[in-house]
Amino acid sequence: MPETLRPYACDPAQSRGRRFAQPDAPTRTAFQRDRDRIVHSTAFRRLVYKTQVFINHEGDLFRTRLTHSLEVAQLGRSMARTLGLSEDLVETIALAHDLGHTPFGHAGQDALNECMEPYGGFEHNLQSLRVVDWLEERYPQFDGLNLSFEAREGILKHCSRRNAEAIEALEPTYADGGGGVGRRFLDKAQPNLEAQLCNLADEIAYNAHDIDDGVRSGLLTLEQLQDIPLFARFSQSALAEHPDLGHAQQARRWLYESIRLMLSAQVYDLMNATQAALDAARPMSVATVRQHPEVLVCFSADMRAQSRVMKAFLFKHLYRHPQVMQTMTQAKQVIADLFTAYCDAPTQMQNEAAARLGAQAPLRRLHDASVQRGVADYIAGMTDRFALREHERLTGQRLFAA
Numbered sequence: 389m390p391e392t393l394r395p396y397a398c399d400p401a402q403s404r405g406r407r408f409a410q411p412d413a414p415t416r417t418a419f420q421r422d423r424d425r426i427v428h429s430t431a432f433r434r435l436v437y438k439t440q441v442f443i444n445h446e447g448d449l450f451r452t453r454l455t456h457s458l459e460v461a462q463l464g465r466s467m468a469r470t471l472g473l474s475e476d477l478v479e480t481i482a483l484a485h486d487l488g489h490t491p492f493g494h495a496g497q498d499a500l501n502e503c504m505e506p507y508g509g510f511e512h513n514l515q516s517l518r519v520v521d522w523l524e525e526r527y528p529q530f531d532g533l534n535l536s537f538e539a540r541e542g543i544l545k546h547c548s549r550r551n552a553e554a555i556e557a558l559e560p561t562y563a564d565g566g567g568g569v570g571r572r573f574l575d576k577a578q579p580n581l582e583a584q585l586c587n588l589a590d591e592i593a594y595n596a597h598d599i600d601d602g603v604r605s606g607l608l609t610l611e612q613l614q615d616i617p618l619f620a621r622f623s624q625s626a627l628a629e630h631p632d633l634g635h636a637q638q639a640r641r642w643l644y645e646s647i648r649l650m651l652s653a654q655v656y657d658l659m660n661a662t663q664a665a666l667d668a669a670r671p672m673s674v675a676t677v678r679q680h681p682e683v684l685v686c687f688s689a690d691m692r693a694q695s696r697v698m699k700a701f702l703f704k705h706l707y708r709h710p711q712v713m714q715t716m717t718q719a720k721q722v723i724a725d726l727f728t729a730y731c732d733a734p735t736q737m738q739n740e741a742a743a744r745l746g747a748q749a750p751l752r753r754l755h756d757a758s759v760q761r762g763v764a765d766y767i768a769g770m771t772d773r774f775a776l777r778e779h780e781r782l783t784g785q786r787l788f789a790a
């Protein structure tokens with residue numbers, strides 16, 4: 389059944405097009421095709437062995453970038469359906485949003501950014517676009533996956549002025565005469581609604597699953613979580629409705645029920661607040677959505693404030709937990725050591741990456757043509773375990789006992 393799209397949704401039949409013109413697919417819309425390209429990409433498969441908060445070898449049940457991306461896609465799709473937005477585009481953006489992440493989560497990104505400081509820096513979000521635009525090598529005619537404008541617009545969530553200008557310089561001329569994916573950062577415009585929805589689906593997903601993983605790891609306790617008003621409210625109502633959940637052996641079910649209630653409350657809050665914003669603004673096209681002074685997909689002011697409190701709690705008690713910090717310090721060392729080792733001896737990289745450094749591939753124009761950029765691309769593409777193996781091979785040190 390075709391999607392029922394509202395006038396403010398992205399319609400695949402009205403896509404602004406791809407960087408390299410390609411005929412339409414006979415049975416799939418432009419966004420379905422984008423989604424399929426991502427699912428078949430190498431970068432997507434690597435997400436299964438990339439850290440979200442916990443290092444991949446710490447346990448089999450923690451979220452990885454892959455399961456996180458699937459959760460974002462699930463939440464995004466179900467909200468898109470209700471709001472009359474393109475589910476396929478939301479799914480595409482959700483599945484691609486973390487493709488540029490380094491191994492070892494934010495610690496990896498911080499370390500690589502420090503290494504790349506003199507060479508234009510490293511930013512995972514920009515790297516996601518770089519993966520789909522340049523780094524995937526699957527087609528004879530072009531680099532990258534040649535996704536539609538709307539998908540690329542959603543993947544590039546934030547961008548500095550300098551990078552936006554660099555991106556714009558490489559964008560094609562679109563039939564409607566408008567700018568490329570960097571343009572909105574220069575004009576302070578908004579992305580399409582599907583992209584806006586993915587940003588918040590991402591936030592809902594990681595707050596909920598980091599609580600789950602935090603408790604599973606033993607770094608957070610259910611008791612401690614009662615300090616988060618949003619969690620406490622649902623945890624107490626779960627207990628009131630099912631008093632058995634208070635027994636120690638039911639702790640896991642209590643946690644899940646609390647998370648489930650909290651997650652649905654956030655989803656419904658987002659859909660109501662967004663519908664109200666859309667009713668007030670009455671955008672009649674994607675173009676008017678882009679020109680609107682603010683984003684239209686939003687939480688209510690109260691939920692926004694509560695979500696902020698929860699994030700602050702997780703930051704302090706989970707992301708900055710001494711045990712996580714210790715792991716992350718070692719992870720940063722791995723990245724820094726790899727960066728130095730490959731820059732000193734680029735031939736230590738596998739053939740394809742080394743070959744890319746030697747080629748005059750257009751990808752190298754985005755920032756610069758440096759060896760360092762090629763090394764950063766190579767390291768960013770690694771899974772946690774490949775990075776650890778390479779680190780051991782190149783330095784003889786074993787930082788994490790597997």
Ligand code: MG
Nearest residue numbers: 456485486590
């Ligand atoms: Mg994410």
